[in-house]
Amino acid sequence: MLEMFYRMPLPRRGDVSMGLLAGQVCIVTGAGQGLGRSVSLEMAAEGAKVMLLERNPATLHTVEAEVSAAGGISRSFDLDVTDYGAYGSVVDSIVREFGRIDVLVNNAAINPPARTILQDTLEDWRRTIAINLESVYMGSKLVAPHMVERKSGRIIHIASIQGFASSGEVGAYNAAKGGIITLTKSMAVELGPYNILVNAVAPGFMSTPMSIINGVNETETPEFLEWYVKKGKIPLRRTGYPEDVSGTVIFLASNYCRYMTGQLLVVDGGLMSTF
Numbered sequence: 008m009l010e011m012f013y014r015m016p017l018p019r020r021g022d023v024s025m026g027l028l029a030g031q032v033c034i035v036t037g038a039g040q041g042l043g044r045s046v047s048l049e050m051a052a053e054g055a056k057v058m059l060l061e062r063n064p065a066t067l068h069t070v071e072a073e074v075s076a077a078g079g080i081s082r083s084f085d086l087d088v089t090d091y092g093a094y095g096s097v098v099d100s101i102v103r104e105f106g107r108i109d110v111l112v113n114n115a116a117i118n119p120p121a122r123t124i125l126q127d128t129l130e131d132w133r134r135t136i137a138i139n140l141e142s143v144y145m146g147s148k149l150v151a152p153h154m155v156e157r158k159s160g161r162i163i164h165i166a167s168i169q170g171f172a173s174s175g176e177v178g179a180y181n182a183a184k185g186g187i188i189t190l191t192k193s194m195a196v197e198l199g200p201y202n203i204l205v206n207a208v209a210p211g212f213m214s215t216p217m218s219i220i221n222g223v224n225e226t227e228t229p230e231f232l233e234w235y236v237k238k239g240k241i242p243l244r245r246t247g248y249p250e251d252v253s254g255t256v257i258f259l260a261s262n263y264c265r266y267m268t269g270q271l272l273v274v275d276g277g278l279m280s281t282f
Protein backbone atom coordinates (compact mmCIF):
# COMPACT_ATOMS: atom_id res chain seq x y z
CA MET A 8 0.00 0.00 0.00
CA LEU A 9 2.69 2.45 1.01
CA GLU A 10 4.54 1.65 -2.22
CA MET A 11 2.24 4.01 -4.10
CA PHE A 12 4.01 6.91 -2.37
CA TYR A 13 7.45 5.73 -3.44
CA ARG A 14 7.42 6.37 -7.13
CA MET A 15 11.15 6.74 -7.66
CA PRO A 16 13.72 4.14 -6.68
CA LEU A 17 15.87 5.27 -3.77
CA PRO A 18 19.62 4.85 -4.23
CA ARG A 19 20.56 1.35 -3.09
CA ARG A 20 23.49 0.73 -0.78
CA GLY A 21 25.30 -0.99 -3.65
CA ASP A 22 24.94 2.12 -5.83
CA VAL A 23 26.29 4.33 -3.07
CA SER A 24 29.38 2.20 -2.61
CA MET A 25 29.98 2.45 -6.35
CA GLY A 26 29.92 6.21 -5.98
CA LEU A 27 27.14 8.79 -5.93
CA LEU A 28 27.90 9.74 -9.52
CA ALA A 29 28.88 6.36 -10.92
CA GLY A 30 29.12 6.50 -14.71
CA GLN A 31 27.89 10.10 -14.96
CA VAL A 32 29.50 12.50 -17.41
CA CYS A 33 30.13 15.77 -15.58
CA ILE A 34 31.56 19.03 -16.90
CA VAL A 35 33.37 21.38 -14.52
CA THR A 36 34.51 24.81 -15.76
CA GLY A 37 37.51 26.49 -14.17
CA ALA A 38 38.65 23.05 -13.06
CA GLY A 39 42.34 23.91 -12.69
CA GLN A 40 42.42 25.16 -9.11
CA GLY A 41 40.40 26.15 -6.07
CA LEU A 42 36.80 25.02 -5.96
CA GLY A 43 36.78 23.68 -9.54
CA ARG A 44 39.70 21.38 -8.74
CA SER A 45 38.07 20.15 -5.55
CA VAL A 46 34.71 19.50 -7.26
CA SER A 47 36.50 17.65 -10.09
CA LEU A 48 38.48 15.40 -7.73
CA GLU A 49 35.42 14.61 -5.61
CA MET A 50 33.24 13.91 -8.65
CA ALA A 51 35.87 11.52 -9.99
CA ALA A 52 36.08 9.84 -6.58
CA GLU A 53 32.30 9.37 -6.74
CA GLY A 54 32.66 7.50 -10.03
CA ALA A 55 31.99 10.30 -12.53
CA LYS A 56 33.82 10.81 -15.80
CA VAL A 57 34.92 14.39 -15.33
CA MET A 58 35.35 16.80 -18.21
CA LEU A 59 37.82 19.44 -17.06
CA LEU A 60 37.39 22.81 -18.81
CA GLU A 61 40.07 25.36 -17.99
CA ARG A 62 41.99 28.12 -19.74
CA ASN A 63 45.27 27.54 -17.87
CA PRO A 64 46.88 24.46 -19.49
CA ALA A 65 49.40 23.98 -16.65
CA THR A 66 46.82 23.64 -13.87
CA LEU A 67 44.47 21.76 -16.20
CA HIS A 68 46.99 18.99 -16.75
CA THR A 69 47.96 18.87 -13.07
CA VAL A 70 44.33 18.19 -12.11
CA GLU A 71 44.01 15.62 -14.90
CA ALA A 72 47.06 13.83 -13.46
CA GLU A 73 45.62 14.03 -9.93
CA VAL A 74 42.34 12.47 -11.06
CA SER A 75 44.21 9.73 -12.86
CA ALA A 76 46.56 9.05 -9.90
CA ALA A 77 43.46 8.56 -7.72
CA GLY A 78 42.11 6.00 -10.21
CA GLY A 79 39.51 8.34 -11.73
CA ILE A 80 38.57 9.14 -15.30
CA SER A 81 38.79 12.60 -16.83
CA ARG A 82 39.36 14.45 -20.08
CA SER A 83 40.90 17.87 -20.24
CA PHE A 84 39.95 20.72 -22.54
CA ASP A 85 42.06 23.84 -22.81
CA LEU A 86 39.20 26.35 -23.17
CA ASP A 87 38.38 29.96 -22.49
CA VAL A 88 34.71 29.69 -21.57
CA THR A 89 33.93 33.06 -23.16
CA ASP A 90 34.74 31.61 -26.61
CA TYR A 91 31.29 30.40 -27.68
CA GLY A 92 32.51 28.65 -30.85
CA ALA A 93 35.29 26.76 -29.08
CA TYR A 94 32.96 25.91 -26.18
CA GLY A 95 30.48 24.43 -28.69
CA SER A 96 33.23 22.26 -30.22
CA VAL A 97 34.18 20.97 -26.75
CA VAL A 98 30.57 20.06 -25.95
CA ASP A 99 30.24 18.31 -29.34
CA SER A 100 33.38 16.27 -28.77
CA ILE A 101 32.22 15.22 -25.28
CA VAL A 102 28.87 14.08 -26.67
CA ARG A 103 30.63 12.28 -29.54
CA GLU A 104 32.85 10.32 -27.15
CA PHE A 105 30.46 9.67 -24.24
CA GLY A 106 27.01 10.08 -25.83
CA ARG A 107 25.66 12.18 -22.96
CA ILE A 108 26.21 14.98 -20.45
CA ASP A 109 24.65 14.49 -17.03
CA VAL A 110 25.97 17.44 -15.05
CA LEU A 111 27.31 20.91 -15.83
CA VAL A 112 29.03 22.89 -13.07
CA ASN A 113 29.43 26.54 -14.07
CA ASN A 114 32.31 27.47 -11.78
CA ALA A 115 34.88 29.50 -13.77
CA ALA A 116 35.14 33.13 -12.75
CA ILE A 117 37.59 35.94 -12.11
CA ASN A 118 37.89 38.32 -9.19
CA PRO A 119 38.69 41.64 -10.84
CA PRO A 120 40.78 44.33 -9.11
CA ALA A 121 38.79 46.28 -6.50
CA ARG A 122 37.47 49.48 -8.06
CA THR A 123 34.39 51.62 -7.50
CA ILE A 124 32.02 52.66 -10.28
CA LEU A 125 33.92 55.97 -10.28
CA GLN A 126 37.21 54.19 -10.97
CA ASP A 127 36.52 51.22 -13.25
CA THR A 128 36.06 51.29 -17.02
CA LEU A 129 33.39 49.94 -19.33
CA GLU A 130 35.97 47.40 -20.55
CA ASP A 131 36.54 46.19 -16.95
CA TRP A 132 32.79 45.77 -16.52
CA ARG A 133 32.33 43.92 -19.82
CA ARG A 134 35.24 41.54 -19.21
CA THR A 135 33.94 40.51 -15.78
CA ILE A 136 30.36 40.10 -16.99
CA ALA A 137 31.60 38.06 -19.99
CA ILE A 138 33.53 35.58 -17.84
CA ASN A 139 31.41 35.50 -14.69
CA LEU A 140 27.89 35.69 -16.15
CA GLU A 141 27.72 35.36 -19.92
CA SER A 142 29.81 32.17 -19.94
CA VAL A 143 27.29 30.63 -17.52
CA TYR A 144 24.52 31.37 -20.01
CA MET A 145 26.63 30.09 -22.93
CA GLY A 146 27.64 26.81 -21.27
CA SER A 147 24.07 26.15 -20.16
CA LYS A 148 22.73 26.98 -23.63
CA LEU A 149 25.19 24.60 -25.28
CA VAL A 150 24.66 21.71 -22.83
CA ALA A 151 20.90 21.92 -22.09
CA PRO A 152 19.73 20.58 -25.49
CA HIS A 153 21.68 17.34 -24.86
CA MET A 154 20.01 17.00 -21.45
CA VAL A 155 16.59 17.76 -22.99
CA GLU A 156 17.11 14.87 -25.42
CA ARG A 157 17.61 12.44 -22.52
CA LYS A 158 15.06 14.18 -20.23
CA SER A 159 17.62 14.26 -17.47
CA GLY A 160 20.31 16.60 -16.21
CA ARG A 161 21.72 18.82 -13.50
CA ILE A 162 23.05 22.33 -13.98
CA ILE A 163 24.82 23.83 -10.99
CA HIS A 164 25.93 27.46 -10.96
CA ILE A 165 28.55 28.74 -8.54
CA ALA A 166 27.30 32.12 -7.34
CA SER A 167 28.53 33.94 -4.21
CA ILE A 168 27.18 35.69 -1.15
CA GLN A 169 28.35 38.77 -3.08
CA GLY A 170 25.28 38.14 -5.26
CA PHE A 171 23.08 39.59 -2.52
CA ALA A 172 25.41 41.60 -0.27
CA SER A 173 28.40 43.73 -1.17
CA SER A 174 31.62 44.93 0.34
CA GLY A 175 31.82 47.55 -2.42
CA GLU A 176 34.42 47.99 -5.17
CA VAL A 177 33.34 44.81 -6.99
CA GLY A 178 30.21 46.00 -8.80
CA ALA A 179 30.56 43.84 -11.91
CA TYR A 180 31.39 40.75 -9.82
CA ASN A 181 28.32 41.43 -7.61
CA ALA A 182 26.09 42.00 -10.63
CA ALA A 183 27.32 38.80 -12.30
CA LYS A 184 26.67 36.72 -9.18
CA GLY A 185 23.26 38.35 -8.62
CA GLY A 186 22.49 37.63 -12.27
CA ILE A 187 23.42 33.98 -11.77
CA ILE A 188 21.00 33.71 -8.83
CA THR A 189 18.03 34.93 -10.86
CA LEU A 190 19.14 33.03 -13.97
CA THR A 191 19.00 29.90 -11.79
CA LYS A 192 15.30 30.54 -11.15
CA SER A 193 14.53 31.30 -14.77
CA MET A 194 16.35 28.20 -16.05
CA ALA A 195 14.72 26.01 -13.39
CA VAL A 196 11.28 27.05 -14.65
CA GLU A 197 12.21 26.61 -18.33
CA LEU A 198 14.03 23.29 -17.98
CA GLY A 199 11.86 21.68 -15.28
CA PRO A 200 9.56 20.04 -17.86
CA TYR A 201 12.60 18.15 -19.16
CA ASN A 202 13.62 16.86 -15.72
CA ILE A 203 16.65 19.14 -15.65
CA LEU A 204 17.33 20.48 -12.16
CA VAL A 205 19.03 23.88 -11.97
CA ASN A 206 20.43 25.04 -8.64
CA ALA A 207 23.14 27.36 -7.38
CA VAL A 208 25.64 27.44 -4.56
CA ALA A 209 26.73 30.68 -2.88
CA PRO A 210 30.04 30.24 -1.08
CA GLY A 211 31.13 32.74 1.54
CA PHE A 212 34.84 33.41 2.07
CA MET A 213 36.92 30.50 0.80
CA SER A 214 40.66 30.21 0.96
CA THR A 215 41.60 29.55 -2.69
CA PRO A 216 44.01 31.11 -5.18
CA MET A 217 41.21 33.64 -5.89
CA SER A 218 41.55 34.98 -2.35
CA ILE A 219 45.19 35.88 -2.92
CA ILE A 220 45.32 39.55 -3.85
CA ASN A 221 48.70 41.20 -4.45
CA GLY A 222 50.36 38.19 -2.83
CA VAL A 223 48.22 38.38 0.32
CA ASN A 224 45.65 35.73 1.23
CA GLU A 225 42.68 37.89 2.18
CA THR A 226 41.35 35.15 4.48
CA GLU A 227 44.52 35.20 6.60
CA THR A 228 45.06 38.91 7.25
CA PRO A 229 45.00 40.10 10.90
CA GLU A 230 41.83 42.12 10.13
CA PHE A 231 40.05 39.09 8.69
CA LEU A 232 41.06 36.89 11.61
CA GLU A 233 40.01 39.53 14.17
CA TRP A 234 36.59 40.38 12.73
CA TYR A 235 35.41 37.21 11.02
CA VAL A 236 37.06 34.57 13.17
CA LYS A 237 37.83 35.91 16.66
CA LYS A 238 34.73 38.12 16.95
CA GLY A 239 32.58 35.44 15.32
CA LYS A 240 31.22 37.35 12.31
CA ILE A 241 31.55 33.90 10.76
CA PRO A 242 29.73 31.83 13.43
CA LEU A 243 31.76 28.71 12.57
CA ARG A 244 34.85 30.85 13.30
CA ARG A 245 37.01 29.95 10.36
CA THR A 246 37.33 30.63 6.68
CA GLY A 247 35.93 28.08 4.24
CA TYR A 248 37.96 25.72 2.09
CA PRO A 249 37.04 24.31 -1.32
CA GLU A 250 36.24 20.96 0.31
CA ASP A 251 33.61 22.71 2.46
CA VAL A 252 31.73 23.69 -0.69
CA SER A 253 32.38 20.84 -3.11
CA GLY A 254 30.31 18.38 -1.03
CA THR A 255 27.29 20.62 -1.58
CA VAL A 256 27.91 20.51 -5.33
CA ILE A 257 28.13 16.71 -5.19
CA PHE A 258 24.80 16.62 -3.35
CA LEU A 259 23.14 18.78 -6.02
CA ALA A 260 24.55 16.56 -8.76
CA SER A 261 23.53 13.32 -7.04
CA ASN A 262 20.36 11.31 -6.84
CA TYR A 263 19.92 12.51 -3.25
CA CYS A 264 18.82 15.83 -4.77
CA ARG A 265 15.80 15.11 -6.94
CA TYR A 266 12.88 17.37 -6.00
CA MET A 267 14.72 20.64 -5.57
CA THR A 268 15.26 23.12 -8.36
CA GLY A 269 15.71 26.88 -8.69
CA GLN A 270 17.35 27.04 -5.26
CA LEU A 271 20.41 28.75 -3.87
CA LEU A 272 22.38 26.95 -1.15
CA VAL A 273 24.49 29.34 0.93
CA VAL A 274 27.72 27.76 2.22
CA ASP A 275 29.32 30.50 4.29
CA GLY A 276 29.93 29.20 7.82
CA GLY A 277 26.86 31.18 8.93
CA LEU A 278 28.20 34.59 7.84
CA MET A 279 24.93 35.80 6.29
CA SER A 280 23.01 34.85 9.43
CA THR A 281 24.75 37.47 11.57
CA PHE A 282 24.31 41.24 11.95
Ligand SMILES: NC(=O)c1ccc[n+]([C@@H]2O[C@H](COP(=O)([O-])OP(=O)(O)OC[C@H]3O[C@@H](n4cnc5c(N)ncnc54)[C@H](O)[C@@H]3O)[C@@H](O)[C@H]2O)c1
Pocket residue numbers: 036037038039040041042043060061062063066086087088089113114115116117138165166167168209210211212213214215216217218
Ligand atom coordinates in the same frame (compact mmCIF):
# COMPACT_ATOMS: atom_id res chain seq x y z
N1 LIG B 1 37.25 32.14 -3.29
C1 LIG B 1 36.18 32.65 -2.72
O1 LIG B 1 36.24 33.20 -1.59
C2 LIG B 1 34.84 32.59 -3.40
C3 LIG B 1 33.72 33.05 -2.69
C4 LIG B 1 32.46 32.99 -3.29
C5 LIG B 1 32.34 32.47 -4.57
N2 LIG B 1 33.44 32.05 -5.25
C6 LIG B 1 33.22 31.52 -6.58
O2 LIG B 1 33.67 30.17 -6.62
C7 LIG B 1 34.11 29.86 -7.95
C8 LIG B 1 35.50 29.29 -7.88
O3 LIG B 1 36.34 30.26 -7.28
P1 LIG B 1 37.81 29.92 -6.80
O4 LIG B 1 38.00 30.64 -5.52
O5 LIG B 1 38.08 28.46 -6.90
O6 LIG B 1 38.63 30.72 -7.93
P2 LIG B 1 40.08 30.46 -8.55
O7 LIG B 1 40.52 31.77 -9.11
O8 LIG B 1 40.96 29.83 -7.54
O9 LIG B 1 39.78 29.44 -9.72
C9 LIG B 1 39.01 29.83 -10.84
C10 LIG B 1 39.44 28.99 -12.04
O10 LIG B 1 38.66 29.42 -13.17
C11 LIG B 1 39.55 29.55 -14.27
N3 LIG B 1 39.02 30.53 -15.23
C12 LIG B 1 38.88 31.86 -15.05
N4 LIG B 1 38.43 32.42 -16.17
C13 LIG B 1 38.28 31.43 -17.08
C14 LIG B 1 37.87 31.39 -18.44
N5 LIG B 1 37.52 32.52 -19.08
N6 LIG B 1 37.83 30.20 -19.08
C15 LIG B 1 38.20 29.06 -18.43
N7 LIG B 1 38.62 29.04 -17.16
C16 LIG B 1 38.67 30.22 -16.48
C17 LIG B 1 40.86 30.02 -13.66
O11 LIG B 1 41.97 29.81 -14.54
C18 LIG B 1 40.91 29.18 -12.40
O12 LIG B 1 41.51 27.92 -12.63
C19 LIG B 1 34.00 31.15 -8.74
O13 LIG B 1 32.78 31.18 -9.44
C20 LIG B 1 34.01 32.22 -7.67
O14 LIG B 1 33.41 33.42 -8.09
C21 LIG B 1 34.68 32.09 -4.69
